Amino acid sequence: MSQFDKALGAAAQAAETFAESLGSRAVWPRATYDEMLKRLGVVLQADPMAPEDVVAELAELAEPGLSATGSGRFFGYVIGGAQPAALAADWLTSTWDQNAALVGVSPAASAVEMVAARWLLDLLDLPRESSVGFVTGATMANFTCLAAARHQILARAGFDVERIGLAGCPQIRVLVGADRHDSVDLAVRYLGLGADAVQLVSSDDEGRIEVDALRRKLAESSAPTIVCLQAGEVHTGAFDPFEPAIQAAHQAGAWVHVDGAFGLWARAGQTTRWLTAGLEAADSWCTDCHKTLNVPYDSGLAIVRSSAAHHAAFAVRSDYLMTGSTPEPLDVVPEISRRARGFAVWAALRALGRRGVAELVDRLHSHARRMAAGIAQIEDAEVLNDVVFTQVMASFADPEVSAEVGRRILASGAAVVTAASWRGRAVQRISVSNWATTEADVDATVEAMAGVAARLARPAGRL
Numbered sequence: 001m002s003q004f005d006k007a008l009g010a011a012a013q014a015a016e017t018f019a020e021s022l023g024s025r026a027v028w029p030r031a032t033y034d035e036m037l038k039r040l041g042v043v044l045q046a047d048p049m050a051p052e053d054v055v056a057e058l059a060e061l062a063e064p065g066l067s068a069t070g071s072g073r074f075f076g077y078v079i080g081g082a083q084p085a086a087l088a089a090d091w092l093t094s095t096w097d098q099n100a101a102l103v104g105v106s107p108a109a110s111a112v113e114m115v116a117a118r119w120l121l122d123l124l125d126l127p128r129e130s131s132v133g134f135v136t137g138a139t140m141a142n143f144t145c146l147a148a149a150r151h152q153i154l155a156r157a158g159f160d161v162e163r164i165g166l167a168g169c170p171q172i173r174v175l176v177g178a179d180r181h182d183s184v185d186l187a188v189r190y191l192g193l194g195a196d197a198v199q200l201v202s203s204d205d206e207g208r209i210e211v212d213a214l215r216r217k218l219a220e221s222s223a224p225t226i227v228c229l230q231a232g233e234v235h236t237g238a239f240d241p242f243e244p245a246i247q248a249a250h251q252a253g254a255w256v257h258v259d260g261a262f263g264l265w266a267r268a269g270q271t272t273r274w275l276t277a278g279l280e281a282a283d284s285w286c287t288d289c290h291k292t293l294n295v296p297y298d299s300g301l302a303i304v305r306s307s308a309a310h311h312a313a314f315a316v317r318s319d320y321l322m323t324g325s326t327p328e329p330l331d332v333v334p335e336i337s338r339r340a341r342g343f344a345v346w347a348a349l350r351a352l353g354r355r356g357v358a359e360l361v362d363r364l365h366s367h368a369r370r371m372a373a374g375i376a377q378i379e380d381a382e383v384l385n386d387v388v389f390t391q392v393m394a395s396f397a398d399p400e401v402s403a404e405v406g407r408r409i410l411a412s413g414a415a416v417v418t419a420a421s422w423r424g425r426a427v428q429r430i431s432v433s434n435w436a437t438t439e440a441d442v443d444a445t446v447e448a449m450a451g452v453a454a455r456l457a458r459p460a461g462r463l
């Protein structure tokens with residue numbers, strides 16, 4: 001056997017063992033960070049080691065410190081699993097080790113991105129002329145889209161920001177709903193606009209931007225403006241009222257960006273599509289394939305209607321890169337060298353087909369509703385949000401119970417739900433984002449929550 005054979009064989013074996021364990025292993029890691037530092041912190045020896053031994057050792061050492069994010073009972077944050085076809089395509093992506101920057105270096109990597117992008121624009125019913133950049137995730141996708149926005153609104157005001165820099169340009173303001181994701185603020189900071197450029201517009205009980213408040217803010221100033229809307233709030237799953245919000249923003253000359261990290265996929269589901277009505281009128285959209293579509297990390301998309309604005313922000317020309325006349329992948333993302341992310345996205349879509357994507361989205365939504373109905377039956381428990389998509393937010397009458405339920409469930413290894421606070425209240429967030437989740441997983445999680453809550457309500461001494 002060659003060195004590749006042995007190393008890849010060891011990896012395949014370890015990967016299979018891990019994947020097979022997902023149904024039964026503790027969902028939360030069993031070892032702490034300090035314990036993992038000790039386990040992995042072996043003395044770096046002087047001499048080389050056989051690749052297959054390194055892989056086997058790594059798999060064994062890392063094991064107790066891994067989260068079972070691929071388990072059907074992982075409902076923390078907003079984390080998808082990995083569908084088999086996408087996972088296997090991702091292995092190939094590493095094996096092929098293509099540099100996805102340039103068409104000439106890897107026609108396969110560039111073409112697969114182009115085709116996957118077309119499929120996605122079609123499935124998500126977004127303007128077919130949009131240009132699409134494959135980035136690490138929604139944070140970089142927000143950044144990428146907002147860079148195109150910054151170019152466009154300053155160009156409209158007569159400033160070439162790419163040439164003269166921000167110091168010579170008028171101050172931009174970025175209007176966001178009070179419950180936007182923090183990655184939008186981060187993108188604004190990366191862009192040099194300054195955190196103070198972000199102005200909050202009030203939002204309702206579900207976290208949706210209030211359109212009247214947006215209209216008032218828009219009327220306050222004629223500064224170049226970007227409006228960031230949201231498809232899928234991380235606690236409630238709520239969607240902004242796109243139609244009136246986009247209309248108001250466009251009337252005021254603003255660029256509209258939609259953060260749809262997980263919520264953009266609602267557009268592909270039959271039962272959830274209505275939530276996104278009007279969103280297609282925006283100027284840019286970001287989403288993650290590593291959440292709802294269940295592609296392995298890292299996989300995000302920056303979608304910009306104006307390919308010219310997108311290119312103006314990122315295009316690179318350099319003598320040694322041998323760029324041609326075809327659009328180059330490096331022209332629409334912040335990086336030059338990068339992973340060929342299109343293969344796994346292509347494989348995920350091909351494996352599901354159109355109907356499979358719709359069924360996946362509808363199923364995640366229906367599991368979330370089942371979870372909410374189950375939790376509502378638990379004594380002293382309350383579901384606080386309108387479960388329109390994949391997010392459920394629950395709390396218990398006693399705030400200490402609310403905070404403790406999640407911790408005990410994590411410790412038990414039965415499931416993962418994560419703690420947060422909403423309008424000053426301790427809550428547990430549940431995000432149904434994993435393709436592998438079954439009704440039995442949902443029911444087992446409700447049962448685990450009910451059991452923990454009952455034990456907390458009746459401490460041992462009082463039983």
Ligand SMILES: *Cc1c(COP(=O)(O)O)cnc(C)c1O
Nearest residue numbers: 078137138139181183259261288
């Ligand atoms: C997850 C998420 C992000 C950030 O995405 P990353 O992939 O973690 O970079 C941004 N916005 C929303 C609404 C999200 O759910």
